[in-house]
Amino acid sequence: MIETLQNLALGFSVALAPNVLFYAVLGCVVGTLVGVLPGLGPLAGISLLLPLTFGLNPTTAIVLLAGIYYGAMYGGSTTSILMRIPGEAASVMTCVDGYAMTQKGRAGPALAIAALGSFVAGTLSVVALMLLAPPLATFALRFGPPEYTALLLLGLIVLAYMSSGSMPKTLAMATLGLVLGTIGIDAMSGFLRFTHGVTELGDGIGIVPVAVGLFGLSEILLTAGKDTPPQVYKPKLHELVPTGEDVRRSAAPTLRGSLLGFLIGIIPGSAHIISSFVSYGVEKRLAKRPEEFGHGAIEGVAGPESANNAAASGAFVPMLALGVPSGPIPAVMMAALMIHGVSPGPLLMEQQPALVWGFIASMYVGNLVLLILNLPMVGLFVNLLRVPYAYLYPCIVVFCVIGVYAVNSSVVDVWIMIVTGAVGYFLRKLDFDMAPVVLGLILSPMLELSLRQSLAMSAGRYDIFLQRPIAAIMLAIVVVLLALSVWPALKGGGDWRTRVGLDEKPG
Amino acid sequence: MPPAAGVWWTGDRVAGLILVAIAAIVVVETMALPLGTLSRPGPGYAPLICAVVLAALGILVTLRRGGAPVANLRWGEARHALLIFGAGAFAALALERIGFRLTTLAILVFLIGVVERKPPLPVAAVAVAISFGGYYLFWNVLRVPLPTGPFGI
Amino acid sequence: MLRTLSALALLGLVAAPAAAQTYPDRPITFVAPFPPGGVADQVGRPLGSAMEKLLKQPIVLRNQPGAGGAVGMAAVAQSRPDGYTLLVALSSISIIPEADKLFARQPAYTMDQLAPIALISADPTVMVVKADSPWKTVKDFVEDAKKRPGQIAYASSGVYGTLHVAMEMFAVAADIKLRHVPFSGGGPAVTALLGNNVQALASGPGPVLAQIKAGTLRPLAGWGDKRIPALPDVPTFKELGYKDVEFYIWAGLFAPKATPAPAINALREAAKKAVDDPEFKTTMGNLGSPISYLDAPEFQKFWDTDAARLAVAVKKIGKVE
Structure with a gap:
């Protein structure tokens, strides 16, 4: 404990040195700028801006990158709440209730709660990272393909709480997402599936273009031509601040989201994307008034936003403790470190204490800087809504195009966004929800790959899932959850249709 | 809200039938890929299962009495x-x-x-x-x- | 209107040859056909900043990932051959067309659409196992693998990826059968080995050096012609008697085939000087990836030999089902 405090003191002495602090702030500002652009999330942000760090020393470089990363995350929630444009896959759930709040004139509280929730989650998970990194990292490495399969199956269960519509429609949309996710090269055999000679489809359909299309573009297509144009929104000062009730209602979801996000975040791979979906499902399940979800429930903003941010910090646990490139973002960070002559490995914490603890301390600093930067900006951002829609939406279209293009320099991605925008337009007119499609698209390739990897590991024997304790426990949870949701339906006898949503719910 | 009696073309029916059609296309295209076995699923396995489930859900959505009549949709925008x-x-x-x-x-x-x-x-x-x-x-x-x-x- | 257009066209005709002589007169783009942070990135960016000092024009690197690199490679192969769009490619450039042949697919590009400019680095892959595994030498490993064919699992960066082909090349030479578990990239493959989900891995030296030094991974042998400078005690497969087992993760600079000679020559000249740039040398040293420079003619020879070797290996792997 004392050692940790000493290390932390060392970290803060590094992070608060004027030049490092400068780069932390710069990173937060640049990251926010990039994150506000539609389609450009944290991963795209730090990837695109990686070259900016080449002239710096390793500590300032990683502090700058961390700042960009956090900043992009905050920026992403801003566009999700104000314009229903997800900066990345993980903010899809924020779009749903955040934007619903904006439409009710409550953009201010939504933004403020998102910022506060992110701050709390960020700070809590940095504390957890600091105290628990080595043991947690060793545990996280035991997550191989079988454990991953079980985790993703748990993710599928969340679908039940994903939308307010009827169950068959929700499941149909999710399956549509699963089907879309099978497009591209089959990672196990090298066969190309459904690409029809388009090389760019080889890696499958990108999640970000689909999310921007289904959520952002479809919204513009639905709104721009309305007979009565959307009202120019003039917030009063007191409406910008969350009410006492907002804060009370957000407290528990924020804490649950932080814990959930951190635990999912430390697992190597890309599972951290689903943390915000899982948090949304959990909050809806626990909520006193689940019917408010989808229509501007503040819990639906606080939970996923916190989970998202906590997962971001959690992802650094295996990287810092063991030098493992445990996900796309730590991989980019490690590449940056290697260019500067620091090769991250299990000895990183011992050999480079100033760098590691400086980085951890700068995560505290970055979270605080962002809070200070963003709370006053809430007013400014909300004022964006004063811009008449006739000017606003063409600019959003342009930024969507360029944001989606810039990530992979791919025109095919732009096409995907435009086509899914049109598809989303029609489906939403027919009263379908879009979030399950995105979740299906995220889960499909990961689930298929990890299942088949598991079978490759066991030479085709399914008992591999039962022989590995973590996987077996998670599968047991899946079975229990399924039973719990089917049981009342069976017991309820006559009205089971209502229970499973075969009939329209009253109201 | 259940649709008025006699209206067959509701939003859900249109969407459900489109989903069934998509599923059918996927099934046809999957035929070109090796299917594999349960213990060694090939490249065609997952898409086929997804497509079959999609078709089933599409039919379910079509058969339910749900959604507003298509004729009531407004296309002002x-x-x-x-x-x-x-x-x-x-x-x-x-x-x-x-x-x-x-x-x-x-x-x-x-x-x-x-x-x-x-x-x-x-x-x-x-x-x-x-x-x-x-x-x-x-x-x-x-x-x-x-x-x-x-x-x- | 028509007159303006024809005047512009005329201007273009006059301008084209003039531009070739003053190459380069505008920014140059390097295309890295992989996501940011990969080897192509790590080599391409410092190379770009060393070359822009010599060519007096900014060089920017654009990541254009997709389909295991095929998207970016095809984009450069089909770009305007003016010397302003270049490719930083890795050994996979020779594997992808072979895999396409295997599946009787229309290839996204062919190798003869690209002209080599310079080879920058060529790191032999190295075979690593967990430090607590029973195998101390390649001999132990092969003996065990012969006792239980198809039981020992190894990870790769993806099916027909560099790490897959390297391992299969060895397995064929040693006459053993291994179990292949593909992952989506080199990073996840290393993670899988560290987490005990597979038992072996062929990897570029850079990503595993720190783990080897920390004693979590044990190197058994290298795929190079010579030993890896950072791992002087690790034998090569050739030393151990596996004659044709040779594999490098190399990085080189390419231009579209029809690029005019003046531009190619200017680029060759700049690359030759860039590899002596002290800053560039330090960066490459940091990456654990020493410079092995070859000028265009020698690079072409190296590439031909390498591609032939890989073609044989891919054919031996055949279709995976």
Whole structure:
């Protein structure tokens, strides 16, 4: 404990040195700028801006990158709440209730709660990272393909709480997402599936273009031509601040989201994307008034936003403790470190204490800087809504195009966004929800790959899932959850249709 | 709300049938891929299962009595939506041919000036500011290359 | 209108040859056909900043990932051959067309659409196992693998990826059968080995050096012609008697085939000087990836030999089902 405090003191002495602090702030500002652009999330942000760090020393470089990363995350929630444009896959759930709040004139509280929730989650998970990194990292490495399969199956269960519509429609949309996710090269055999000679489809359909299309573009297509144009929104000062009730209602979801996000975040791979979906499902399940979800429930903003941010910090646990490139973002960070002559490995914490603890301390600093930067900006951002829609939406279209293009320099991605925008337009007119499609698209390739990897590991024997304790426990949870949701339906006898949503719910 | 008696074409039915059609296409295309076995699933395995489930759910959605009658849908915004969709398609076609700045300039002038009929001066101001400012932000500040067109614009 | 257009066209005709002589007169783009942070990135960016000092024009690197690199490679192969769009490619450039042949697919590009400019680095892959595994030498490993064919699992960066082909090349030479578990990239493959989900891995030296030094991974042998400078005690497969087992993760600079000679020569000259740039040398040293420079003609020879070797290996792997 004392050692940790000493290390932390060392970290803060590094992070608060004027030049490092400068780069932390710069990173937060640049990251926010990039994150506000539609389609450009944290991963795209730090990837695109990686070259900016080449002239710096390793500590300032990683502090700058961390700042960009956090900043992009905050920026992403801003566009999700104000314009229903997800900066990345993980903010899809924020779009749903955040934007619903904006439409009710409550953009201010939504933004403020998102910022506060992110701050709390960020700070809590940095504390957890600091105290628990080595043991947690060793545990996280035991997550191989079988454990991953079980985790993703748990993710599928969340679908039940994903939308307010009827169950068959929700499941149909999710399956549509699963089907879309099978497009591209089959990672196990090298066969190309459904690409029809388009090389760019080889890696499958990108999640970000689909999310921007289904959520952002479809919204513009639905709104721009309305007979009565959307009202120019003039917030009063007191409406910008969350009410006492907002804060009370957000407290528990924020804490649950932080814990959930951190635990999912430390697992190597890309599972951290689903943390915000899982948090949304959990909050809806626990909520006193689940019917408010989808229509501007503040819990639906606080939970996923916190989970998202906590997962971001959690992802650094295996990287810092063991030098493992445990996900796309730590991989980019490690590449940056290697260019500067620091090769991250299990000895990183011992050999480079100033760098590691400086980085951890700068995560505290970055979270605080962002809070200070963003709370006053809430007013400014909300004022964006004063811009008449006739000017606003063409600019959003342009930024969507360029944001989606810039990530992979791919025109095919732009096409995907435009086509899914049109598809989303029609489906939403027919009263379908879009979030399950995105979740299906995220889960499909990961689930298929990890299942088949598991079978490759066991030479085709399914008992591999039962022989590995973590996987077996998670599968047991899946079975229990399924039973719990089917049981009342069976017991309820006559009205089971209502229970499973075969009939329209009253109201 | 259950649809009025006698209305067959509801939103859900249209969507359900489209989903069944998509599933059918996927099944046909999957035939070209090796299926594998339960213990060694091949490249065609997962898509086939997904497609079968999609077809089943599509049929379920079709058979339920749900959704508003299609005839009641209002298409007031469709003209705008079509124009915006066209502008997006133009962007995808033009981006790597005439460059970022000319493409965005054209889209903004078209959408704000022609579709929304705003006065020329603000249109020009917004269009120039976004297209050239956006390029400046990406290239000069963030060092991210965006496509350029003829004559380096 | 017509007159303006024809005047512009005329201007273009006059301008084209003039531009070739003053190459380069505008920014140059390097395309890295992989996501940011990969080897192509790590080599391409410092190379770009060393070359821009010599060519007096900014060089920017654009990541254009997709389909295991095929998207970016095809984009450069089909780009205007003016010397302003270049490719930073890795050994996979020779594997992808072979895999396409295997599946009787229309290839996204062919190798003869690209002209080599310079080879920058060539790191032999190294075979690593967990430090607590029973195998101390390649001999132990092969003996065990012969006792239980198809039981020992190894990770790769993806099916027909560099790490897959390297391992299969060895397995064929040693006459053993291994179990292949593909992952989506080199990073996840290393993670899988560290987490005990597979038992072996062929990897570029860079990503595993720190783990080897920390004693969590044990190197058994290298795929190079010579030993890896950072791992002087690790034998090569050739030393151990596996004659044709040779594999490098190399990085080189390419231009579209029809690029005019003046531009190619200017680029060759700049690359030759860039590899002596002290800053560039330090960066490459940091990455654990020493410079092995070859000029265009020698690079072409190296590439031909390498591609032939890989073609044989891919054919031996055949279709995976």
